[in-house]
Structures are given as structure tokens and as C-alpha cells.
Amino acid sequence: MTDTGRSYLHVPEPSFRPGDKPTFDEMIIPKAGAARRPPVDVHPDDIQDLARTIIRVMSSDNEAVGEWAASLSDEEALEGLKDMMRLRTMDARLLRAQRQGKTSFYMQALGEEAVACAFQKALEPGDMNFPTYRQQGLLITSGYPMTSMMNQIFSNSQDPMKGRQLGNLYSSKEHGFFSISGNLATQFVQAVGWAMASAIEGNDRVGVGWIGDGSTAEGDFHAGLVFASTYQPPCVLNIVNNQWAISTYQGIARGNAATFASKGLAFGLPSLRVDGNDYLAVHAVAKWAIERARKRLGPTLIEYVTYREGAHSTSDDPSAYRPKDEADGWPLGDPIERLKGYLIARGVWSEDRYAQMASEIEDEVAAAQRESEAIGTLLEGDKPGPRDMFEDVYEEMPPHLREQLAQSLKEAGEG
């Protein structure tokens, strides 16, 4: 790099680039069970340390330890494992489908499945997520049919968004999942507004904001924090720190100057930092924050420390900007492997049963895909038409759009 001698602009750089041998030695990882679990009505000033540590439950011996343990029964944890496996299996299949030209684009949640899956498990009907494109785990966990997701991915005639949206930008009001925008960060402050409405109406429904590490740089992130702090509505604000924002590492958004969680401290928000690959820890912290909201104690900011194992999207090739084997050294492990290890250590599960479940899930996902593909894929089969493009622009189609629709149908040979 040939910097002109006199310039001294600080441009943060990740420690490792392609060709380097990556390590995560600089990362300070507290022992599982080390962080205390304060009462939900704690004063935010008294838990500032929790914004700078990593709350962890599962130990390296696969045991759940410390004050945050035991938020879930074995049965519930097993359901969680299944949710994450279904999500990962679906992602892998749809990634392949994109390569085969059946959809235009795909984004997977590989490596960060625990965050959305475990969080959703702590929510109740009536609550509303304002997600980003990497929280399909919320939908899987809330029971949104996989075929509906696939119909949208394939933009076929059963696509609930009628061909209008990119595949990953789901919406399901019924499942507490707000329509995803392609524009980053916009939803974060909307979640706060939704929660303010809950407060105005005297309800205890919780609004949940989601944002990626990179997107915390947007103004809407800061708008979300100040509104949350000012009005103290029942919301939980989630930052998924998966270390990367396309090619820029979390340091460009200043995750290494101070933790993302600690950005809530200046607003007086209780702010927690949690191991995002620890299903039990994510669930326990989510439950704590949701209980606070439900008890009208105000918002909570949570940072999930995880790792984006795959490419940003099917348009991206991370080997151009980070070491190929960086994921292998990620010190917080794999969320599925860890929860599986925990259940096996509890004696309620085994490698054999896991293998059997994996093959059942593979069959289930394949069947959903067959069903969806039989209806149509991006370029083949039964597809949404021009009319779907013109409807819902307004409640009632104004005359100029009716005219354009007629012209469009004529062009398509349907008029």
C-alpha cells in the first residue's frame, strides 16, 4: 500500500486479509456462566458491564452453566435444534436453486441460525419483529410454512408478495414479521414506533427491531435509540454482529472502538452483549428483555456476537476480502453443533438420532421445494402477472394506473 507520506487519515483495517493466517486471539471470550443475571427492574447504570462482556451459557463441556442457564426445557431446546436444522437445510437447498437459475438471488443465515431461532422462541403472538433479510429463522420458528417462503423465493403464482419483492424480503403479519425493506436500517426506528403505539394504546405487545453490525452506521439506528430512550416503549432492539457487512469488517462501523451493545449506554438503555452462537444464551437474554418490556420497564438493546459464515449473498464472493478459512477459527463455534452437543451431554439425544432427524428434515425440505417448484420458478411455470404489479400501489387503483394496466395487459397479449 503506497500511502502518500503526509496523509494520516485513519482507515480501520481488519487484522486478516486473503492469504493471511486468521486467528481470533484478540477476542476476549469470557467463560460460560461468568456473567450475572440481574433482576429485570435493575437500573441500567448498574449493568453497564454487561454491554462489554459476552453472556454465555453453554460451556466447552456442553453444559449449561451460570445464572442465565435453564430458560428452556430439554424438549424446547430440541425444538430449537430442529428449527436451526430446518433453516440451514432450507438455505442450502435454495442456494443451490439460485445457482440453477430458479431464482434471481439468495441470502443465507449460515452460522448465525441461533440468533433468530432462539429469539423468536421467547416471543408471543401479538409481538412484532421488524427484521432484516437474515432473520428467516424467525419465520421458521414461528411456523410460517416453508412452501410460502419458497413460493416467494421462486416468485411463482403462489408467492405471497405476488412477484413484487426479492425472494428473501418476506412479510407475514400473522407471524409477527414486518415486511422487510431492501433499504438498510429503516425498520429499526419503525420497531420503536410500533412499540410506542403499544404504549399509547395501553398494551404490552412488544416491538422488536433488528439491524446488522454494518447498518448501525445509518442515521435510522441512532434515531431508533433516541426514540426508544425518550419514550421508553416496550421494545427490544437487536444488533446482529456477524463481523462483516459485505466486504467491510465490523471495525468500519466501529464495533472495535466500543462494543455495539455499548452504543445504548449513552442513551441510558440497558444494553447486553451475548454469544450469538449459544442458543441457550440468546434465548435467556431475549426472555429477560421481553419480560422487561412486558412489565413496562422499557427498551433493551442486545448485541449478538456471531459470524457470517457464508457469502453476503449469491452475488458476493468473500474470498476477495477475507481469508478463506476465517470461519474455521471462529471461537464461538457452530450454533447447531453446540446445541446438539448440549443435548447429547444431557443424555436426551444421540448422534444417531441427530443423523436420523437430519435426514427427515432433508426429506421435509425437499418435499416443500418440490411442491413449490411444481407451481413455478422465476422463469418457468405459473407466475404473477402485470395485474399483480399494479394492485396495492394504492388502496384503490387511480385512473392513470388503470389506464397503464390496460396498456400493460395489451402488451402482454392478455388485454
Add this chain to the structure above:
Amino acid sequence: MAKKTMIEAIRDAHHIAMEADEKVVVFGEDVGYFGGVFRCTAGLQEKFGKARCFDAPICEGGIVGAAIGMAAYGLRPCIEIQFADYAYPAYDQIVSEAARLRHRSGGQFTAPMVIRMPTGGGIFGGQTHSQSPEALFAHVSGLKTVIPSTPYDAKGLLLASIEDNDPVIFLEPKRLYNGPFDGEHDKSIVPWSKHDDAEVPDGHYTVPLGKAKIVREGKDVTILAYGTMVHVAKKTAEDQGIDAEVIDLRTLVPLDTETIAQSVQKTGRCVVVHEATRTCGYGAELVSIVNELCFWALEAPVERVTGWDTPYPHSQEWDYFPGPKRLGAALNQVMEA
């Protein structure tokens, strides 16, 4: 002369501008180490160092605001907004600040800067990777708005934009990055290497702002187009066997009204075409100008061919896109009138 894609031509312009003037700095989301999601700034950081080409936080308002500060200091920022669809968080900085700085400070402070952004659809990008917001910029006094349609023009216009002392919105039709696109979406892509306008001279040259280009001469009707639609217009005219004169506007503000008026006065007919939504689109301005300058020469009402007044759809992309069919119908209409 070497043939280049539009991406390579844009990259080349950056290299030349940065070499010629150390005041030129380049930044934006993913533009530094990685060289941009469309690779338009690849190699710049390696060659010119991190202080002159760097990654920005995901904050478009910050990117444009910081560039204004740098420009006021005396630098010449050439910044990238990853997709034109993401310019809205920066709209206040663009409209209220960059565009008006010279005027409101009595000329004390200026904002010589280029805001590059990929524009337009045709890549199944859905509503947030496909928009054509040129009218939102052309409407603002103090901004210049430029849209190239070939690698040759992209390089020459970008160099002219960087050297210009006013803020320039530089819209890059992403569907043209790797090859000219004539609207025949089910045919395979023709790469730029097969196209004459991909001949890009090596060194420095500029294509002046405010000068349109007649890309196809004709006697019977004038088609006013820019960006992707230039190629659609040429192809449609050829396929329909209509002796159309196709004008590539290249710069929307300032607009080359002389070339437009001369052509329409000659042909007596005019079709205006753009991919953006119809209502209050830039086409409305063009129709007004043609009416103002050429009313007595017109033999038919001016036709407008545009995208529909809906968000840009994902799967109905080709129902939305004003392709050869829609343009052909409009051409027939003005020819029959």
C-alpha cells in the same frame, strides 16, 4: 484502441483522474479494499493508498455530507452510492447542501464533487436495486445530472464530471455495465467486446457535459433517450424499419436543447423514452421543451414511453420495462398521426 466494458472504462477514468490530480479522493461502501460491489473502483486503494480511496460506513448521509466538507476544503471527492435506490438517506445533504452551497455562500464555498450511483433495472433486483431516480436530481437547481450509455462516454463524461466545479450526479445504468442491452431480455447478452462504442482510448479525454449525441441519424422521427434506453431505441428503430433519429442526451442538466430542437424541427415527430416511472418523470420535461421549441414544426403530438407508475417489480420486470414493444407501439402511433 482497446475495448473496455463500462465498468473498466469507469475504473480507467478514476485512475486517470487520481493520477492527474491528488485532490481527487474516492470513497463509499465497499469501494476501498474490495473495489466496489460492481468493481468500479478496483485497484485504486492499492495504487493511491488508503487516504485517497477508502471504505465508508454504511451511512449515505454521512458519505455525501463528508464529501461536501472535503470539497469545501478544496478536495474533489468522487463518491459512490452503492445503488441509486440508497441515495434517499443522503437526499437532504444532496439537495439542501451540495446543490446550494455555492449560491447561498455567495460563491465563497463550493462543492465540486461527483456522486456516482448505479441506476436502472433489468437485473431482477426488485424495487430496491432497480429504480431510476434521475428526475429527483434533475429537478434540483445546482446539480448537474449525467447518464452515459457506452464505455467511451462513461469514461469521458466521468472525467469531465470530476473536473467540473459543481456537484454532479453520475448515474451508471447497471444493465449496461457488462454489455449493451437493447431490451431483448430473452436473448443472450452481447458483451461490450462486440460493440464499437466500447473502443476506449487509453489516456485522458473528456466528453463535455451538456452535449447530446446523435447516435443514429434519421429523417422521420426523433427519439430522445438516455442510458439503457438509447440501445433499446436504436434496436427498435432498426427492427421496425423506421427512419428514426436517436439522440442520446448524455447530460440531463444542463440539457442540449439545441441538438434536440434541430432534430425535431427536421423530423417533425418526437418520442421521448425513459425507464423511470411516468408521472413527473424527466420525459415530462422533455415533452415541454420540445413543445416550447418545436411546436410549429410538429406533425404529431409528442409521445412518452416510460416505466409504469408502480414500484419496480421483481418477477414482472419485463412487464415493467419499456422495451421494444412499448416503444414500437409509440413509434407507430406518431408515424400514423
